[in-house]
Amino acid sequence: MSKNLVLIGFMGVGKGTIARALVRKSGMFGLDSDDLIESIENRKVKTIFKEDGEEYFRAMEKKTAKWLSGNVTNTIISTGGGFFKVDDLNKIGKVIYLKSSFDGIIERLKAQPNAKQKFDKRPLLKDMKKAKALFDERADQYELKADIVINVEKRSINSIIEEILLVK
Numbered sequence: 531m532s533k534n535l536v537l538i539g540f541m542g543v544g545k546g547t548i549a550r551a552l553v554r555k556s557g558m559f560g561l562d563s564d565d566l567i568e569s570i571e572n573r574k575v576k577t578i579f580k581e582d583g584e585e586y587f588r589a590m591e592k593k594t595a596k597w598l599s600g601n602v603t604n605t606i607i608s609t610g611g612g613f614f615k616v617d618d619l620n621k622i623g624k625v626i627y628l629k630s631s632f633d634g635i636i637e638r639l640k641a642q643p644n645a646k647q648k649f650d651k652r653p654l655l656k657d658m659k660k661a662k663a664l665f666d667e668r669a670d671q672y673e674l675k676a677d678i679v680i681n682v683e684k685r686s687i688n689s690i691i692e693e694i695l696l697v698k
């Protein structure tokens with residue numbers, strides 16, 4: 531049993547924030563797939579997309595997934611919005627989908643103090659029409675991969691993490 535919790539969901543839904551709150555509350559360890567890739571590559575996700583393209587980044591996600599499933603236990607793992615497509619996601623741990631509407635996600639991002647940075651670092655959020663199309667394409671796919679679906683829209687971090695710790 532891996533005993534990891536894997537948080538999936540669209541860009542900007544709050545996977546990182548919720549993972550950090552869960553780490554504080556549960557005493558489990560925390561890791562983030564984008565952070566792991568950035569540290570191996572010694573460059574930002576945005577730069578990887580620009581210099582080597584999305585396909586290269588997706589291959590790094592697969593490599594990271596393999597490593598996580600073989601080496602990591604008792605950890606809250608937050609993931610990039612496209613990470614859910616890796617093979618054997620469920621082997622890494624219990625998969626929790628953080629669900630919100632597209633408008634809810636954009637509102638949340640715009641309300642952040644460093645909103646511009648939050649948009650800038652995400653190449654797939656540059657074009658809102660394309661981002662919405664990606665959201666529509668992925669919405670059902672996230673649900674299919676999830677062991678647990680948690681509605682996060684317009685909810686406090688505390689109530690979200692309490693629900694996750696209750697149902698996990």
Ligand code: S3P
Pocket residue numbers: 539540541542545564575609610611612613651652653654
């Ligand atoms: C992506 C989401 C990003 C990052 C990359 C691609 C995606 O992570 O992995 O820009 O395909 O949805 P966040 O979900 O943390 O923004």
